[in-house]
Amino acid sequence: MAEAMGAAPVATFAEWMGDVQARVERALEHSLPASSHPPQRLHLAIRYAVLGGGKRVRPMLTFAAGEAADAPAERLGAVACAVEMIHAYSLVHDDLPCMDDDVLRRGKPTVHVEFDEATALLVGDALQSAAFEVLTARPLADDAAAHVAMVNTLATASGSRGMAGGQAIDLDAVGRSLTLPELENMHIHKTGALIRASVLLGARCGHLPPPGYERLDRYAKCVGLAFQVVDDVLDAQESTATLGKTAGKDAAQNKPTYVSLLGLDRARDLAEQLRRDAHEAIVGFDERARRLHELADFIVLRKF
């Protein structure tokens, strides 16, 4: 990575991260209906599910990719809201009793525990709609046809051939032993598809010279897999208190993980390799890609 050459002092990664998180929180605050807006209980539960929690990894990827493509910040805010809403909806539904039956998320009771199951179902449903609403509320690309294509990208990443499909693969996998390629296939869908969309849609808010998008796509695939490998490592080694969600649950449910297939050390090595691959993918990008580089570090190096 080239160092930034400009005269203005460059923010540290921690400063940049805090800035993006605050920006995204404000954008989400503003995009979601007030809890005084009827139906109040639903809007209260939606805000409970989305606001004031989470690392906002996907929005950070959107901003980092957008900055590499010189995209305007308002556009990135809208895309960041959309991908975070899709992510938040998936967590609410994933926590339901018929799925993972989890009671703790981001250090708080899950939505169906704090409210009720029917409300949690509707929170997820409404959040998915809200994602497409915020993604189409203002122009996000110089060319409106490209904007339509961006919506298609998010829909495909969220659906049965993307994230929801990954959840279905995950359901089928409980109690079965998976091979490493099968596990990878599950995660490419379950978390990888939305992470990839977060990166690509950020870049589409601006412009990259070829072969920028192809390289970003490769970066996103590496980071997406790394994210999951690290999640498995953290789940295996961390306490519930540190993690903010019920730990050790995958092993207890006999769900296959990178740690159960590879062991802790080789899983860590894999994450490290994916971090190097992510960096490699954006070699040749200019200094505006510095946050992409740092985010790969952040995703792999958090907490261990």
Next chain:
Amino acid sequence: MAEAMGAAPVATFAEWMGDVQARVERALEHSLPASSHPPQRLHLAIRYAVLGGGKRVRPMLTFAAGEAADAPAERLGAVACAVEMIHAYSLVHDDLPCMDDDVLRRGKPTVHVEFDEATALLVGDALQSAAFEVLTARPLADDAAAHVAMVNTLATASGSRGMAGGQAIDLDAVGRSLTLPELENMHIHKTGALIRASVLLGARCGHLPPPGYERLDRYAKCVGLAFQVVDDVLDAQESTATLGKTAGKDAAQNKPTYVSLLGLDRARDLAEQLRRDAHEAIVGFDERARRLHELADFIVLRKF
């Protein structure tokens, strides 16, 4: 309504309806991933939920409004798929044990009965994504910015201030006594919002001279409410076998309905009044609006 003046023989309403239904079925068939496409069980369940059932009222409204606005049939097919997918997802989620806990839908076991609850949850989630995917897969308006606005219309109609919000209002209403305006407010959201979007999006695939869209909007509101009033009447008077879903359930659950508030006769009168209002709204449209006129009749006069 002016009669069609052209030389070609005009199809009867029944012929037109059969043609639209067949066309929509083919478009849905084609839009949804094959059940051989992994994850197979999810795709099988999605196709089970959507194909081969239902009256396709929303797609018919899309086509009827589109014909009134001279819209190309391929565009209308895509919009019809999108609104029907949103409708189908809402039925699957509405039937879940934590919601209405229903076992029969369109004469078949509900998705969570035929498959399982987790799969039904994912079917609904994936169908919502699929709706936005099909809505953005090809150009639907001469102006791409107008296309983006169409996506926004569907998202808003589906979300917490539209259909999902109506479901939440419905949840809150169980066991309470509602006033007529409260009941109307619930249905304006729960079924009205998507019906309105079905009509408006159909027209947006073509062009209407002013004040065409405003009048169509009024038509859609009348038809949407009429649809629900008639549903309540049918639910109160029909047997489960004729209806293809569990009948008399609203009364058994102590849910407020137009029949419980108004009685059967006054509920029928209201439906009749709304049919006249719908016709009135499109007075002055030319003969291409004939299907809109006939659809208002069909919606109110079906089965009684």
